[in-house]
Amino acid sequence: MLYKSLNLQSPDVHFKKALTDGLASDKGLYFPKKIEPLPTSFFEQIEDLDDDYICFKAIEQFIGDEIPEEILKQIVKETINFEFPIIPISSSIYSLELFHGPTLAFKDVGARFMSRCLAYFNREQPSQKNTILVATSGDTGGAVANGFLGVSGVNVVILYPQNKVSDIQERQLTTLGQNIKAVEVIGTFDDCQAMVKKAFLDEELQNLNLTSANSINVARWLPQMFYYFLTYKKLKKENKPLIFSVPSGNFGNSCAGIVAKKLGLPILHIIAATNSNDTIPNYLEKGNFDVKPTIPTLSNAMDVSNPSNFVRIQALYDNDIHQLKAEFSSCSYNDEETVEGMKELFEQFKYVSEPHGAIGYLGLKNYLSNDSSSIGAFLATAHPVKFLDTVEKNLNIELEIPSSIQSILTLKKEKYTVKTYEELKKFLNS
Numbered sequence: 001m002l003y004k005s006l007n008l009q010s011p012d013v014h015f016k017k018a019l020t021d022g023l024a025s026d027k028g029l030y031f032p033k034k035i036e037p038l039p040t041s042f043f044e045q046i047e048d049l050d051d052d053y054i055c056f057k058a059i060e061q062f063i064g065d066e067i068p069e070e071i072l073k074q075i076v077k078e079t080i081n082f083e084f085p086i087i088p089i090s091s092s093i094y095s096l097e098l099f100h101g102p103t104l105a106f107k108d109v110g111a112r113f114m115s116r117c118l119a120y121f122n123r124e125q126p127s128q129k130n131t132i133l134v135a136t137s138g139d140t141g142g143a144v145a146n147g148f149l150g151v152s153g154v155n156v157v158i159l160y161p162q163n164k165v166s167d168i169q170e171r172q173l174t175t176l177g178q179n180i181k182a183v184e185v186i187g188t189f190d191d192c193q194a195m196v197k198k199a200f201l202d203e204e205l206q207n208l209n210l211t212s213a214n215s216i217n218v219a220r221w222l223p224q225m226f227y228y229f230l231t232y233k234k235l236k237k238e239n240k241p242l243i244f245s246v247p248s249g250n251f252g253n254s255c256a257g258i259v260a261k262k263l264g265l266p267i268l269h270i271i272a273a274t275n276s277n278d279t280i281p282n283y284l285e286k287g288n289f290d291v292k293p294t295i296p297t298l299s300n301a302m303d304v305s306n307p308s309n310f311v312r313i314q315a316l317y318d319n320d321i322h323q324l325k326a327e328f329s330s331c332s333y334n335d336e337e338t339v340e341g342m343k344e345l346f347e348q349f350k351y352v353s354e355p356h357g358a359i360g361y362l363g364l365k366n367y368l369s370n371d372s373s374s375i376g377a378f379l380a381t382a383h384p385v386k387f388l389d390t391v392e393k394n395l396n397i398e399l400e401i402p403s404s405i406q407s408i409l410t411l412k413k414e415k416y417t418v419k420t421y422e423e424l425k426k427f428l429n430s
């Protein structure tokens, strides 16, 4: 499969290069040159197909012959080797729980897929080592670290801002050992990101083969369509049009849902629900793309004011805003509304959610208030325990800590602390 850069200045590349580059040399996002819908018979029979096969068929054309079929099947199987439960909330609303992976975040899916593809390509060239360098404000780092743990030929360096991630998140980064190194930066998340960008442009670090693992990487973005397919499979028997509501920050997850739809998956509509960082809802309503400074919110994994993947969503609709608005919408909820949503889910439906999932719920509820013939699923993107304080305080409950978290609470945090880029560079070269 060939990928083009959405800035149209770089040459087309194969999947492997799109994966290892992350971003094209003209700074554009990679985008599949062609999306071939799956046959309608595939969707008619989907209830009889097994999950591994469904997801393999969904991703197959995006990899082409660059990974042999049997190996790609194995990669897909390992990517989705945990549960994606669909919990009925009301007669028309379901929660699609994406937080049963190793780090309790939906980002596990993309990270597991990407790491295994990279491991395959490295096996071809055992002499070549890659270094994954990633900045995290919380969730991404843990999922990437876990996804790449023990993958041969790959070193992972995770930068995070000192005292600005939760204790559980820091433990998920600093207790793994092996090929995972955590670097605490005395500064903000933006400082971490600035260091990562500088490192990618640094000629003196070329020998490290730096690779990014953020959501703009095609190998993290595309496998996110898997759970849309699996949800359709489970809800097909309801025989009603299906809506998805996706709590959105960088819009990679909602964009993967649109790819699933382009492959022919019968989805009526996709809602990208945001927090107060409302650039896209505003743009769709008023037509001007006004990027304001990022506002910190309770749903901090979505504190993004200039979502990188929105250009991909536009490309999926041939940059035609009317086509786009017919199938896709976006709405925004502030912290007060988010907490109300969490309380409503708990009090009316006995369902414990955290701020991100609650925003997805609110977006879906709002849409269905004007459409009584459809059903919908909101994506529960993180385990409530990852936002422990917010959940316990507002719902007045005590959460049980899952065993996967309990087991890291006693391990020693191993980290390296840097203040300047020069210090980071010294560490990378050591």
Ligand SMILES: *Cc1c(COP(=O)(O)O)cnc(C)c1O
Pocket (backbone or CB within 6 Å): 105, 106, 107, 139, 140, 215, 247, 248, 249, 250, 251, 252, 253, 254, 301, 302, 356, 381, 382
């Ligand atoms: C990353 C993240 C999101 C946002 O996903 P995007 O693909 O960036 O829109 C939502 N919820 C949680 C918990 C996340 O970690």
